Amino acid sequence: MAHSRVNDAALAEKALELFRQQGYEGTSLNDLATATGLEKASLYYRFPGGKKDNCRCRGPHVVHWFEENMFEPLKGPGLPADRIRTMVRKLRLFYGDGAKPCILDALSLRGGPPELASALGNAYKAWLDSFAAIARESGLNARTAEDRARQALIQIEGSLVLSRVTGNRKMFLDAVAALPKLLTQQ
Amino acid sequence: MAHSRVNDAALAEKALELFRQQGYEGTSLNDLATATGLEKASLYYRFPGGKKDNCRCRGPHVVHWFEENMFEPLKGPGLPADRIRTMVRKLRLFYGDGAKPCILDALSLRGGPPELASALGNAYKAWLDSFAAIARESGLNARTAEDRARQALIQIEGSLVLSRVTGNRKMFLDAVAALPKLLTQQ
DNA sequence: GTCTATATTAAGATAGAC
């Protein structure tokens, strides 16, 4: 039987926003109930393991979003630089142009469920591979491609922290705008 | 009258470690009491405003540490590249070679006291200025110097997130090792 | 200044009606 009042996708979206903005410990069941429009008892029906269970389920959700919106566009078709630009648009959406924190960073502090941390850790590795692959396709050798992939992730994560903390989105926007060149240029 | 059982510096150190590792919401008064060796009631004597008050007081503590260990060495005397290397040693200490999260990142999620966030935000700006100054002193023009300073902070913060999340300190160590060149080279 | 003991409030979790 399908869930009625609130569908799974909407619930997942609301829960993810709370966890990424407030962290695991900072998000209460009351917060989740208010945001989703369900009572706490109903949340226990959907997630018998309570908050931990709910948070754990964000892993597959985020991984799926990344695969669909970032990894797939990077695989083609189209010119590598164009594909990266497509990914950058999705990236800006996911991070609210630099205003929203990284979900993995937010949940990697002690308290979050370890299963989630490892799921997201794997997503990071897949992201690195995805970047390295398109850099190689652009004609860079394997070593350089891996280095550029690491640099790309450092630019994204570093600029994200600084943008959020200083309240100035420019660092993030500049950093992601430079990604096509970083990942393709000789 | 001075505090007897536990001196201010030791208490500050323990509290800072808890807040940076677990975040504001993830750190309870019981955690603080256990770590410091004081009972909760004694913590209220020292910080009448409770946990929020305690956390707020980490701001000046961190700012002072940064001034003493990072900004001062950067000012001289000595060759710019040598001064940066001195700072890098302190940086590695402060961040546990990439294992410890950034205190500002950890506390900028919702829940931490806003006074702390703004105090640490100012520390960031001072850090940027400090980097830009030594880059100019190394012969870079003002625009380039500012850009390198921003890049240096992005490298530090980005590599820190990735090192912590992947459990591999190499990214952080490589990033800070590259700082002397980044901030001085034409 | 620090303690033990206790009050107060909020969080996590369950029972049972509809």
Add this chain to the structure above:
DNA sequence: GTCTATCTTAATATAGAC
């Protein structure tokens, strides 16, 4: 499936002895 009501546990905070 979702609700209201309630239970249990843990957190914040205070009172008063030493």
